[in-house]
Amino acid sequence: MLRRILGIGLMALVASPAFGQSGAKPSGFEAADVHVAAPRMNPGAGVRPGAIRNGVYEIGNGTMLDLIRIAYRVEADKVLGGPSWLELDRYDVFARVPAGMTDFEAARPLLQTLLADRFKLVVSEEKKEMKTWVLSEASPGSAKLLRSQGGIAPSCQGQPEPPNVKGACRNQSMIGFINTLNGVARTYVDGPITNATNLTGSWDFDIVFTQDRNQLKELGGKGISLFDALETQLGLKLEQKTISTQTFTVASVNRTPTPNVAGIEKILPPPPAPEFEVVDVKPTAPDSTAPQRAQVLPTGQINATSVPLRAMLSLAWGVNGNDLIAGPKWIDEKKFDIVGKAFSGADASFVDDEFLRMALRKVIIDRFQMKFHFEERPLPAYALVTTGNVKMTKAEPNTRTRCYNGVPTGAKDPRQAIPSRGGLMTCENATMAYFLDRLRGAAGGYVQAPAVDMTGLEGGWTFTLNWSPIGLFPGGVNGIGGRAAGDGPAGAAPAAPEGAITLPEAVESQLGLKMEMGRRPTRVLVIDSISETPGAN
DSSP: OOOOOOOOBOOOOOSSOEETTSSOOOOOOSEEEEEEOOOOSSTTOOOEEEEEETTEEEEEEEEHHHHHHHHHTOOGGGEEEOOGGGGTOEEEEEEEOOTTOOOTGGGHHHHHHHHHHHSOOEEEEEEEEEEEEEEEESSTTOOOOEEOOOOSOOEEEEEEETTEEEEEEEEEOHHHHHHHHHHHOTTTOSSOEEEOSOOOSOEEEEEEEOSOGGGHHHHGGGOOOHHHHHHHHHSEEEEEEEEEEEEEEEEEOOSSOOOOOTTHHHHSOOOOOOOEEEEEEEEOOTTOOOOOEEEEETTTEEEEEEEEHHHHHHHHHTOOOGGGEEOOTHHHHOEEEEEEEEOTTSOGGGOOHHHHHHHHHHHHHHHTTOEEEEEEEEEEEEEEEEOSOOOSEEOOTTSOOEEESSOOTTOOOGGGTOTTOOEEEEEEEEOHHHHHHHHHHHSTTSOOSOOEEOSOOOSOEEEEEEEOOGGGOTTOSTTSSSOOTTOOOOTTSOOOOTTOOOHHHHIIIIISEEEEEEEEEEEEEEEEEOOSSOOOO
């Protein structure tokens, strides 16, 4: 499936010069279209890192924090202060670069100027002593990485290599790699990582390690710690120390950018609609023994083998539950093979989850001659209510709003103590509506239809929620899969691992809230007509 992986601190404003406030500015973009990003099918979708295509600099779906860290080439945790919405609102930036500019890194000063001009951003730069994890070369010149030739979107794709996991990183910068480690190496590191490698540009490399540090003892010689893997395989070293590091404190910034100039749509035409240049759609052979698979590659390709059409519909329209798509019975029974490659006008750097979903949607509509509409139908859905004993902390209104996979800096990761509780989300200054929006994407099958906030709780709250994946409960959870919250032993169903807890149980015991299942009007994709035989390739 489609995945991406993607931290903060607070400090007082210091007296050093402010970017965008004094001194000579670097040259700016020739023209720029800056606007609020359209809602994504996946609410948790991150920023599209950006590149330069046909003389146009593009960043998609970026928060102000993303824009600042890209502009100043700095890790997210080194951007301090700022308003509560710094990691909440998302923007698209399309800008014309000077003739001959093709290097995305070279455009960073232009983005700094744009942020100062259009958002009135003022940041101050200062060295601070910070305790942090530091990624560096094990010894001078020891790095064992290949310089990337580009041509594909930056990524680190996880691949199983039992009993370990392999990270295949392509066209990846060290800061991008650090962002990945912050998400997938939580049993090893308990806080942000600082880049001290001095390795600039993008790189290709593989790394194999045991993702869960708690399994190293039982795996014996088959296990590989992250620290050993970094040193022996990549020539890098990860250690915790107190260092002097560059920080950027946000003094002021406007939430709404200044308006685009009149006629910007003619100066910067919108990019082509997402579609595949080449796509092969065919029914799976009756005698095929190929396992069901749906794979998305950083090259902008999608490979689906022996997949029911409903699964492809769910992927294309970003819905999870079967009840959210109403169609003929055969969409669950007939299987198809689909291979597609993004059209040549879209450099792979511009291909993200949203692009591939929309391109796949066009394939289904065109090849299967699909006609559809949306309507409200009463379906099983959760409502979030209070138990009368709220266990969350009321947030300070000026702290940043965000939800992320991890724990606050300095806090102990609960997954280290109970490995069966692999689901983890920390929210800071989050409204209940914002929490539910992010929970749906992180819940891994528990929340199939949008949940409704009926808590009556106002303002933002801070908390950490830790639960077990739904697959650990074979008996079912409210008819979804897994045991029902509060049920006793599941009879003939296999027992869940020790310490496992369902999402509804975790919400009640850890947050003092309750997820109540009921029937509520829900938006459903209704298929009016669809061909069982796809059109010719």
